[in-house]
Amino acid sequence: MAKILIIEDEQSIQKLLSYDLNQAGYDVEVASNGKDGYKKAKNGNFDLIVLDLMLPLMDGVEVCKKLRDEGNDVYVIMLTARDDEIDKITGLDSGADDYMTKPFSPREVIARIKAGLRRQNKKVNKEVISLKDITLDLKRHELYLNDQLVTLTHKEFELLHFLLKNKGIALSRDRLLETLWGFEYDGDTRIVDVHIFKLREKLTTSEISIKTKRGVGYMLEDE
Incomplete structure (x- = not known):
């Protein structure tokens, strides 16, 4: 069972994502601010992280950069609040693998997560x-x-x-x-x-x- 961390301060979105991903068979943990999310991401063995760009205490960009600087290559999907190119580039430049713009449908989220996990878990040749x-x-x-x-x-x-x-x-x-x-x-x-x-x-x-x-x-x- 894949282990997913949701770092999102909007309770409605956090609960919706958590419920949908649990229903899809994933092991889900949540964090409501960047500082707690970073601690969980650093100490937990997660397969994928859904990370909001705008967070209290520590924003998503800083969380992602710190993880990458530490050599953590967990697959990260960044959530942006609007369809803004600057937000997308900022998220990707911090080390995120993908991004999604709010609002989004549960089906879209699950499809992106499945695609990300397939790539993260893809077996590589011993060479x-x-x-x-x-x-x-x-x-x-x-x-x-x-x-x-x-x-x-x-x-x-x-x-x-x-x-x-x-x-x-x-x-x-x-x-x-x-x-x-x-x-x-x-x-x-x-x-x-x-x-x-x-x-x-x-x-x-x-x-x-x-x-x-x-x-x-x-x-x-x-x-």
Whole structure:
């Protein structure tokens, strides 16, 4: 049974999500502010976190950043209060894997959670991929750059893995979106651009690079 943490201060939304997810067969815990949510997320072994952007005591961005800085790659779905691009980019830039805009339907939430859990729990082959100065450990879900561990979110790891498997091939945003977020994903394709940007930042000193192919998408090359 998957274990899910809901960090949401609006009691009506918290109760609705908790009820629907319990009915769907998930083990659910809740927190009503960012500080308590962070403590639970840090100490609990959760498979997925539903995290509101605006929270008392500690906002969702800070909660997510602190977890990522500590190497926690739990799948995070950020909830934003309005259909605002700044909110979405802010949430993703903090390390969230996906976002949802309020109001939303219970079916939509459960569909997104199922998709996230499928990707989080996907079995990886017991092998290592090496190219130039980077090593991707698929069993441990770790990236090493010049033998130094680089912290990646779950989605960043999946993206780099897919780019490495398709080195030298131009991949469209739509293909990356469909492969890594799923056919059922109905969010903006710019989520791909945000994750590419974050991945590039972490590979700044590497001999490999992610090139932008105008009119197509992205391609990984070794310089």
